[in-house]
Amino acid sequence: MQTGMKAVLFDWDGTLIDTTEHVYLANVEVMRAFGLPALTRERYGEHFSANWRLMYKAFGVPEHLIEGAADVWHAAYHGHAAELLPGAFAALTRLVDAGIPIGVVTAGDRKVVSVQLQRTGVVDLLGAVVYGDDAPEQKPHPAPLRRGLAALGHSGSTADSAYLGDTLDDMRMARAVGSRAVGIHSPFFHPDRFYEADAHEHAASVAAWVDQLLDGHPIATPKR
Incomplete structure (x- = not known):
């Protein structure tokens, strides 16, 4: 089917792979390790950002502890063996079979995400991967997504x-670049919040959005 779509890129954690809970629990441990108030799911959903320095500042981590928070997080993270979200691999394969180049633009570190990409077989489908530690700019800065699009030609x-992602910063980055901003539902906030970041549309999962795109069905949109 002709979709008019010439490139589709994805966030990784919580969008393609089932690591959302692992990421949250590692952040809970950061707060506990520094003796700070417990990180509730509501507060996490309100302040989560791919720019972890800004996120920890919003969580109340003192400035002099923020750089060390990354080490605590990595020690507490247990999502290395996580599986892909249901239907994700088949959805990516459908896009590739339809002749649409795909890539991943993640805030995750290369040492973590590259192993997951290899283990799940997703790396064999991708034309581009941009990791969070490839450059100093972080989402919602447009540079990571621009880098991914350039790698796809x-x-x-x-x-x-x-660009599909499960956070508001994902939507802001996509909008800044001029790509279609597609929110993938998160357990940490209501999907209507994607409208705050001016998402074009949202869907329950990557699999649902790809089916809608390739089969020509309507896609859910944020409230106006």
């Missing part, structure tokens, strides 16, 4: 590309 017009 799509650095010109961005209106016929899409």
Whole structure:
């Protein structure tokens, strides 16, 4: 089917792989290790950002402890063996079979995500991978997504590309680049919040969105 879509890129954690709870629990441990108030799910959903320095500042981590928070987080993270979310691999395969180049733009570190990409077989489907520690700019800065689009040979017009992610910063990055901003539902906030970041649309999962895209069905949109 002709979709008009020439490139689709994805966030990794919580969008393609089932690590959302692992990421949250590691952040809970950061707060506990520093003797700070417990990190509730509501507070986490309100302040989560791919820019972990800004996120920890919002959580109340003192400035002099923020750099060390990354070491605590990595020690507490247990999502290395996580599985892909249901239907994700088949959805990526459908896009590739339809001739649409795909890539991953993640805030995750190369040493963690590269192993997961290899283990799940997703790396064999990708034309581009941008890791969080590849450059100093972090989501919602547009540079990571621009880098991913360029690696797919799509650095010109961005209106016929899409970026799928489960956070508001994912939507802000996509909008800043000019790509279609697609929110993937998160357990930490209501999907209507994607509208705060001006998402074009949202869907329950990557699999649901890809089916809708390739089968020509309507896609859920945020409230206006």
